[in-house]
Amino acid sequence: METFASxxxxxxxxxxxxxxxxxxxxxxxxxxxxxxxxxxxxxxKEKADVVVVSVFVNPTxxxxxxxxxxxxxxxxxxxxLCQGQGADAVYLPRPADMYADDASTWVTETQLAKTLEGAExxxxxxxxxxxxxxxxxxxxxxxxxxxxxxxxQVAVIRRMVRDLNYPIQIIRAPIVRDPDGLAKSSRNAYLxxxxxxxxxxxxxxxxxxxxxxxxxxxxAARLEAxxxxxxxxxxxxxxxxxxxxxxxxxxxxxxxxGASAMLLACRRGNLRLIDxxxx
Ligand code: PAF
Numbered sequence: 001m002e003t004f005a006s007x008x009x010x011x012x013x014x015x016x017x018x019x020x021x022x023x024x025x026x027x028x029x030x031x032x033x034x035x036x037x038x039x040x041x042x043x044x045k046e047k048a049d050v051v052v053v054s055v056f057v058n059p060t061x062x063x064x065x066x067x068x069x070x071x072x073x074x075x076x077x078x079x080x081l082c083q084g085q086g087a088d089a090v091y092l093p094r095p096a097d098m099y100a101d102d103a104s105t106w107v108t109e110t111q112l113a114k115t116l117e118g119a120e121x122x123x124x125x126x127x128x129x130x131x132x133x134x135x136x137x138x139x140x141x142x143x144x145x146x147x148x149x150x151x152x153q154v155a156v157i158r159r160m161v162r163d164l165n166y167p168i169q170i171i172r173a174p175i176v177r178d179p180d181g182l183a184k185s186s187r188n189a190y191l192x193x194x195x196x197x198x199x200x201x202x203x204x205x206x207x208x209x210x211x212x213x214x215x216x217x218x219x220a221a222r223l224e225a226x227x228x229x230x231x232x233x234x235x236x237x238x239x240x241x242x243x244x245x246x247x248x249x250x251x252x253x254x255x256x257x258g259a260s261a262m263l264l265a266c267r268r269g270n271l272r273l274i275d276x277x278x279x
Pocket of ligand 1: 028029030056058061128131132150153
């Protein structure tokens, strides 16, 4: 497995792979890899001949009051996990490798990125789109894999890919959950045992919505109210609980099974978790 810090060296290696006729899969991550990330690497290996994993805690997607400094970093463990999954290359740049001191160019998606996470974190998707566009330019992958856990992120990136004519297939890989339902997340490292137990209310709320839809409920407002009640009872205050069209992320009043999703974000003290499900 190759490792790179320099964008030029990674770009040259990827170009050589392409000259050999190999399709490249990219798995962008912020490291602190868990089973969810490993499932993305496996999905990329199914679709491509060589897989590049990027491990970069991207400063531009964190607001000044957010957890950029505290975000868990475990580079040696990440490298071992990538090797174990058969990744071909890992890109581990430092911030200075990715951003010039006077960098002044941004990629912004102006529609899907405004609501939900974007309303709570107004500069977040600008940072995500910019770093993902840069990774796409450096690697020039044929396929890139992102986790459904960040449902809105995948929708925003798909829109960016369409609008900017990137010839890249975007795969949305299913959420990986602990056996008790908690969605895997690097930020779960912040949870105390009590908070973790209470956090199970998020997946419980989503399972409740799924069951209600399976039983015939179509009223989005009722589904949202029930999901809110479940998380609030466990001490998590919702930033949003929203039933949306799964592609446009526009809020809907009536669930269309198979084409709708419920997205939620909840706070408890200074903890914040997101989760979602297709309905
Ligand atoms: O989902 C993430 O971990 C990040 O937002 C991403 C896509 C790697 C960009 O920094």
